[in-house]
């Protein structure tokens with residue numbers, strides 16, 4: 187028997203030793219099934235025959251060696267163990283979370299060979315007239331007469347239902363096809379004639395082929411960053427190298443996919459949370475075997491295995507969704523940079539509104555800064571106008587001047603976008619008699635009134651309940667919606683503009699499968715139209731017919747205590763505004779506010795994001811906030827608020843004596859209660875990254891043994907983005 191050390195998905199920060207028969211010893215990176223207490227767990231072999239093994243007579247034996255070949259190749263193991271160390275998260279959990287669900291469950295890879303389809307002998311001799319009435323089936327039957335089709339190719343054109351019909355009739359049969367690397371094309375479709383700035387960017391990135399280099403493209407909205415990506419990618423595909431493109435939102439994958447597919451006739455796959463388990467495994471296999479040329483995915487695509495990765499692109503690199511919030515709270519941008527270093531390939535971060543972190547890295551020469559200051563089409567950037575809401579009579583939250591602008595653009599056949607970052611009908615219901623508001627009984631927050639679904643929903647914990655008939659305080663039945671969300675704005679706009687089509691784009695309106703697709707199709711069809719939506723609208727969409735953007739209300743964000751709030755608001759405003767005037771004459775952006783004199787609004791309007799960001803960075807320097815100091819955050823949640831406070835105080839007491847470390851807290855989190863639990867936090871700052879991480883190691887070594895640790899739900903967030 188031989189001892190192997192296994193990483194298991196348990197919250198303990200250690201590995202576990204097991205015995206395995208000599209002739210079965212798996213390679214490092216293979217999965218094994220092992221007994222663990224009363225359970226059986228799938229783990230990853232991390233070491234074979236460690237020299238400091240546990241007493242052999244006490245070890246249990248591996249139940250099953252699942253893989254012949256490692257599912258985690260050395261490079262990924264390297265990346266993941268770096269990540270576990272950097273984010274101070276248990277390695278076993280990090281390793282397992284990088285695998286698709288079916289592999290986590292211990293399924294055998296060989297059972298999931300990709301399939302191809304061909305006609306059966308009966309299918310080959312079928313009379314064409316037999317399928318005359320079933321048009322789709324006939325089309326598929328014809329396509330298969332030309333050549334066999336792999337499952338992914340087939341499903342791009344035909345539905346699974348159609349395929350199943352032909353399988354049932356035994357006209358078509360499936361057979362497994364081991365994936366093979368994609369074939370480099372002899373030639374590729376020519377791209378657009380690049381602007382001089384685009385050409386400079388493409389040349390710089392191409393020159394970095396085959397070595398680690400970091401680029402930041404700071405390109406205004408509509409500057410043609412995507413065209414730069416496409417032309418850089420083209421060169422790599424010719425040499426059979428794969429490309430990973432990370433986008434912030436699942437909502438952006440269809441649009442990006444369509445643009446990429448229009449350019450490259452090669453296997454391009456998407457990776458996101460809406461895939462089924464077997465689709466995920468398929469994507470994982472296609473990446474690992476080199477069959478996929480390009481993968482477009484959300485943040486966890488970063489952990490896919492690639493046969494030969496030649497370039498990583500992070501689009502909208504400033505986006506907060508690149509950072510995972512719960513549990514293993516990694517930042518996909520930062521880990522992607524590590525991955526590029528391991529792969530010896532260039533990485534390109536792109537945004538119209540780069541994060542202050544990335545601008546800081548560009549300013550200090552860590553990143554090569556590529557500037558695209560103009561729109562590629564030659565169209566001008568939109569013009570901002572402030573609409574002072576003070577002393578104005580509003581109709582449904584819209585000033586007269588805003589309404590006049592909207593009318594004018596609609597009469598010209600243009601589209602108008604109204605941005606309101608609040609979904610639902612109203613942020614709360616209020617009692618007209620006593621002012622009582624509908625609150626979530628589990629969170630320190632109001633519950634949003636959703637009229638369509640006739641519910642009050644808490645946007646923090648997700649709890650929903652029926653609409654009350656009476657005030658919870660005085661019993662009055664006069665309950666009215668307070669404030670306006672997108673659902674209400676849509677309804678009000680329909681009253682004001684009864685003959686105009688309206689499309690709403692938010693998390694509620696796009697929940698149904700296919701709803702997002704059809705909403706985007708509506709927007710892309712020409713003609714006058716109103717588009718209402720939340721930040722979903724802001725992200726990377728190219729709507730050429732939008733000439734006017736109305737920002738209905740962002741005042742709530744102007745006075746936030748979070749030091750990142752100004753940066754995030756500036757990014758949001760610039761991104762939303764950037765949807766205007768992409769297709770023709772200069773667009774207009776109307777920003778409605780009670781505070782037109784506010785310095786952030788003035789700065790954005792007069793000087794633009796680039797200038798704002800530089801002055802914001804200077805301010806961070808003066809106040810010694812990230813990126814000028816490193817930050818780590820301990821969060822604690824418990825039903826008893828004292829437990830949180832005491833636990834964090836115990837941590838703080840340990841840190842007080844450490845040099846080069848500053849503390850903020852323990853303080854209650856801005857959202858003090860969520861899902862019935864009180865929330866506190868402790869912020870640790872240091873100018874020295876090593877000092878901070880050593881301190882975290884010391885704290886973790888101690889806190890695991892405290893009795894109080896079992897009474898709180900805690901999380902350590904390194905480089906936190908969200909301080910709520």
Ligand SMILES: Nc1ncnc2c1ncn2[C@@H]1O[C@H](COP(=O)(O)OP(=O)(O)OP(=O)(O)O)[C@@H](O)[C@H]1O
Pocket residue numbers: 378379380381384405406407408409410411412413537538562563725726727728764
């Ligand atoms: N060199 C070029 N010549 C002409 N048109 C171009 C060129 N490059 C890009 N475009 C066009 O400009 C428009 C905007 O490009 P694209 O969407 O790539 O910009 P972007 O920088 O990615 O925008 P955003 O950051 O706002 O998402 C597209 O319609 C694209 O086809």
Ligand SMILES: [Zn+2]
Pocket residue numbers: 626627628629631644645646647648649860861
């Ligand atoms: Zn709640």
